[in-house]
Amino acid sequence: MNARTLTLALLAGIAAFAAGAAGAPANWPAFRGPNSGGVSPEAHPPVKIGPTNGVLWSAEIPWSPSSPSVWGEHIFLTTFNDGKLETRAYSTHDGRVLWTRVAPTTKLEEYHMTEGSPASSTPITDGKVVVSYFGSFGLIAYDMDGKELWQFRLPLAETAGNFGSGTSPLLVGKRVILNRDLRAGSSILAVDLKTGAKLWETIRPESLTSYGSPILWKHDGIEEVIMAGALTLKAYDPATGAERWVVTGLPSYTCTTPVVGDGLLFFAGWSPGKADSPWPSWDSVVEKQDKNGDGKISVEEYDAGPAWFKAQDVDGDGFLTRKDWNQIGGLMKRGENVLLAIKPGGHGDVTATHVVWKATKGLPYVPCPLHYDGRVYLVKDGGMVSSFDAKTGKAFYTQERLPAQGGYYASPVAADGHLYFASLQGKLTVVNAGGDKPEVLHEADFGERISATPALVGDRLYLRTKTKLMAFGSEVTR
Numbered sequence: 001m002n003a004r005t006l007t008l009a010l011l012a013g014i015a016a017f018a019a020g021a022a023g024a025p026a027n028w029p030a031f032r033g034p035n036s037g038g039v040s041p042e043a044h045p046p047v048k049i050g051p052t053n054g055v056l057w058s059a060e061i062p063w064s065p066s067s068p069s070v071w072g073e074h075i076f077l078t079t080f081n082d083g084k085l086e087t088r089a090y091s092t093h094d095g096r097v098l099w100t101r102v103a104p105t106t107k108l109e110e111y112h113m114t115e116g117s118p119a120s121s122t123p124i125t126d127g128k129v130v131v132s133y134f135g136s137f138g139l140i141a142y143d144m145d146g147k148e149l150w151q152f153r154l155p156l157a158e159t160a161g162n163f164g165s166g167t168s169p170l171l172v173g174k175r176v177i178l179n180r181d182l183r184a185g186s187s188i189l190a191v192d193l194k195t196g197a198k199l200w201e202t203i204r205p206e207s208l209t210s211y212g213s214p215i216l217w218k219h220d221g222i223e224e225v226i227m228a229g230a231l232t233l234k235a236y237d238p239a240t241g242a243e244r245w246v247v248t249g250l251p252s253y254t255c256t257t258p259v260v261g262d263g264l265l266f267f268a269g270w271s272p273g274k275a276d277s278p279w280p281s282w283d284s285v286v287e288k289q290d291k292n293g294d295g296k297i298s299v300e301e302y303d304a305g306p307a308w309f310k311a312q313d314v315d316g317d318g319f320l321t322r323k324d325w326n327q328i329g330g331l332m333k334r335g336e337n338v339l340l341a342i343k344p345g346g347h348g349d350v351t352a353t354h355v356v357w358k359a360t361k362g363l364p365y366v367p368c369p370l371h372y373d374g375r376v377y378l379v380k381d382g383g384m385v386s387s388f389d390a391k392t393g394k395a396f397y398t399q400e401r402l403p404a405q406g407g408y409y410a411s412p413v414a415a416d417g418h419l420y421f422a423s424l425q426g427k428l429t430v431v432n433a434g435g436d437k438p439e440v441l442h443e444a445d446f447g448e449r450i451s452a453t454p455a456l457v458g459d460r461l462y463l464r465t466k467t468k469l470m471a472f473g474s475e476v477t478r
Helices: 003-023 282-289 306-312 322-334
Strands: 055-060 069-071 074-081 084-091 097-102 129-134 138-143 148-153 170-172 175-180 187-192 198-203 215-219 222-228 232-236 243-248 259-261 264-269 338-342 355-359 370-372 375-380 384-389 395-401 413-415 418-422 427-432 439-445 455-457 460-464 468-472
Touching (some): 069 455, 074 129, 084 129, 170 215, 170 222, 215 259, 264 375, 282 322, 306 322, 338 375, 370 413
Antiparallel strands (some): 084 097, 170 175, 175 187, 215 222, 222 232, 232 243, 264 338, 338 355, 375 384, 384 395, 413 418, 427 439, 460 468
8 A cells, every 4th residue: 555545544444533523423411411411512403393393203101201311322211111110211213111120129119190200310321231211119230231230229119299209310420319308308329320229318307398400500510419309409518518608599399400501600590489379378268168168178178189188288188278288388388489590609598698689580490401502591381481581690581481381391502592381282393592582493393291391402303292203304204
């Protein structure tokens, strides 16, 4: 081989390597992707997708509200199938099931039959180990081929009103971080990713049931695990579990997960009990629902149904009383529905010193806030979207209504200058990022419930509906 031929061969090899690296599959390793942020900087997913448009493949799956996580050729889901708690791996190529593994349990946590599930937690992976959490079991880890590596059993989760668990695990280096805010005995803990051995556990005595997940905040050369709960947002040392700081003034119950961006931390949440959804007086409730006039309300008399009855029956005696009602109402009155921007640093209670700005409009109940390209986006029930400047809190627009109204459980996600919103009623809306109002680019109706947050990977979007796992891309239009 002469010098010119050798040079050409080397250049071709370098080009092929570069092309291969550029085309290597990106990842969406956890709930809402990298660090639960809902953003993929490298992805270019399709915009005009629907039940029959842009579909690469579609697979029938059991229903559960957990979201897909993606690594390489694997899509991971948790499912509740025929009474069994499963972790499943699907192929990104064609949607076929690569493996299914069951978390052995003798008793399921109680859960809301239509809104909750005993398989609501999204798996997390580092490309070597995949970890799933079930409130009925605890943590369980597999390798990428489905070989079980370890189990970390936990007591049966008991949530307020027996709604069911909602949190997902976090990976920080070789630690699996899990938060369990329960009706009693709330804590955040860490186990070793390789062995499943417990490393630390920190009690959260003031935190009642919450449904968000922990995230990692890196700043100023340090790492902090951030977790929102009832009334408070806290930071923990990931190595020891020691509490570093707290911000108060959160809602009485939290469903959302914070996000980071522009050097700040953002939390947004709403729960009933304030001016826009006031807690009724006990006397007004008794007057309408105490059918037999005994001064208390049984589950048969309660018109909101058994799940919400259990949520209000604080002492668990099978009746709602003035004491129960006022205790819940008192908690709700203490809560603040708010969007907060928090700067890093500090120790102890930093509420007065580190909250940079706050807002009180457009607050979400379930969907997490989204930080993208210098803005914070929110979507609330009714399909109302708000956008704020991340650094200053200036509102670009508030509560602009999308065509898809109704409830929202899935969190918004973003890539390639586009925002994706999926409603509980199964409608997907794609809008341009930025602007002084949401510019709608595309709408699609999938005709069935969407609770899971979409995954954006490479040139694809993965969507879990009530009965299907679907992959969308630009390769196919039909």
